[in-house]
Ligand SMILES: Cc1ncc(C[n+]2csc(CCOP(=O)(O)OP(=O)(O)O)c2C)c(N)n1
């Protein structure tokens with residue numbers, strides 16, 4: 001069967017089970033948009049290519065399936081660089097298709113030419129510049145294989161216009177052997193000897209902590225984690241990337257570690273004698289000052305990517321594997337620590353002494369951002385998905401929302417990309433239309449990608465956006481208050497400009513506003529009744545609120561700063 | 572205050588703690604850029620690098636990279652390199668376990684005053700003369716990196732030389 005390269009591209013995507021593409025057309029990708037009309041694949045027309053990328057990420061994080069985005073060459077391609085970089089940092093499986101100028105024009109500074117494979121070399125797992133139409137099926141199959149196996153990540157396929165316009169004989173690779181990836185071996189055999197040494201360390205441990213990272217979600221190991229944790233009785237912490245991997249309601253869950261982690265999670269790691277890292281990478285936001293991080297702990301480091309071993313922290317035992325297989329092996333060996341009663345007594349004392357607190361809300365406002373999040377959560381349907389922007393509101397969302405299952409927390413961790421929230425929430429809702437999706441956003445973040453609410457409205461994607469409007473780039477303000485003697489430099493945004501309600505309405509959404517406690521409850525109830533169009537709520541929150549606990553950048557986790565309400569109580 | 576001198580990097584001979592990575596890669600466009608980009612963005616120092624097709628049908632190339640093991644732990648360098656999809660195999664050769672060779676070409680003026688001493692040096696080093704004119708001579712040495720270093724220093728004592736070295740290639744020592 002003869003097809004054009006463009007038809008072959010669409011057919012290849014169908015072959016990979018793609019149901020949705022997020023994108024925006026232009027000259028170099030035009031040929032591919034024509035056969036799209038005849039395909040069952042849904043295309044979501046974004047208003048900015050960055051939106052397409054973050055939507056694809058949100059889709060991937062909510063469903064566990066790769067997100068797909070398609071854009072044109074030049075500025076279309078550079079506009080999606082930020083989401084690609086974001087997905088690379090968070091190991092999110094993406095396939096991004098970019099149009100390219102015709103092969104004969106490459107290297108001539110042709111109209112809308114840019115070297116997108118060169119630009120994204122360092123922020124993709126791999127990328128391809130397809131040289132002929134006949135090669136398209138192989139490139140697509142290989143891209144999906146690379147994006148979703150081993151340590152997942154973004155893969156970019158750059159397709160010149162003449163390649164999509166020329167003819168090919170349809171074929172599709174029947175097996176991995178036909179992908180032409182001689183250097184790619186994502187599966188490694190489990191090192192039983194390393195497992196045995198890890199089991200020995202577990203057996204000796206008196207103060208273990210399960211340090212659960214995003215890799216646990218990526219390897220779909222939540223069930224195995226629950227079984228292992230319950231059998232051994234070990235305490236669990238889940239990093240910002242792993243929220244939802246272990247139920248927040250579980251007695252053994254100490255919450256999130258790190259810069260804005262729970263006092264108990266941070267301190268339990270510090271005092272542990274064994275840290276079992278499951279798909280975590282000892283990020284500086286978790287470790288604080290590395291030499292004093294869990295200084296007395298032995299480390300078992302489980303990761304599918306061996307380059308993570310000994311990068312930040314020397315491991316006593318490193319096991320290259322997906323998390324699920326290792327936990328199963330630990331269970332098979334009946335790995336069990338010593339009696340943990342004393343350890344739990346210590347931990348529970350910390351919990352009693354330093355729970356998550358915030359100042360009492362006042363009836364007339366301004367609202368407490370933490371309280372707003374808890375109020376939304378209290379009225380949210382079970383299984384609600386939460387996406388966040390980046391800043392204080394993101395930390396509060398991670399702290400105050402109770403995550404019970406994988407795929408319910410959509411956030412930008414490694415890159416910290418402002419503007420991630422709204423498009424990621426849209427992508428999540430597309431992937432999981434059965435779920436309620438809330439975006440907890442900042443006023444600064446919202447302004448970076450809000451235009452995608454027009455996309456959401458026109459495509460019928462009813463997400464709910466809570467803007468915690470503190471009139472500031474709040475996280476930066478917090479640092480200036482605490483570490484720059486309250487010298488506020490370029491962080492004020494204004495609560496009233498733009499008018500978020502009018503802006504929402506202009507985009508065809510319902511716009512609501514809340515200043516008082518009464519209004520807060522009313523607008524949440526109202527938002528919960530709206531299921532046909534997106535809703536945006538402008539919550540007027542207290543600009544002076546700061547995120548606690550906090551470990552200052554570069555400081556030791558031992559010097560964690562607790563909420564002012566708790567400082568008197570500190571021993 | 573006068574402006575600081577531009578930073579030109581460290582001028583150094585072979586790093587004391589160097590390692591030789593013999594890397595088999597797919598012979599595809601941009602592979603060298605991927606390797607060089609990885610070293611640059613991760614702050615690993617390359618001391619020398621030599622590339623050529625590994626077999627006659629040219630599906631693979633062999634890249635011999637001499638890395639400065641002071642700049643980053645070797646385990647990190649190898650682990651990151653191995654993640655490049657186009658990298659097929661990496662063997663890490665410590666200098667003790669490897670046969671290393673390098674090619675040196677140098678053109679120098681034929682100065683009557685030093686002619687015989689110069690020729691003497693060339694012969695002693697085991698180098699050969701591969702090109703001559705009435706005013707200059709081009710010599711070649713294929714030898715250990717140490718022998719090339721030595722000849723380079725000796726020639727520089729005589730005259731201004733124009734010098735090219737290939738960077739080393741290596742194979743594991745037999746037994
Ligand atoms: C694209 C981008 N630019 C700048 C930053 C630095 N930054 C981190 S948080 C933040 C403030 C975010 O403001 P807002 O969205 O209002 O959230 P808030 O902290 O007030 O909750 C800034 C500027 C960033 N993370 N991303």
Ligand SMILES: [Mg+2]
Pocket residue numbers: 442443444468469470471472473474
């Ligand atoms: Mg703000």
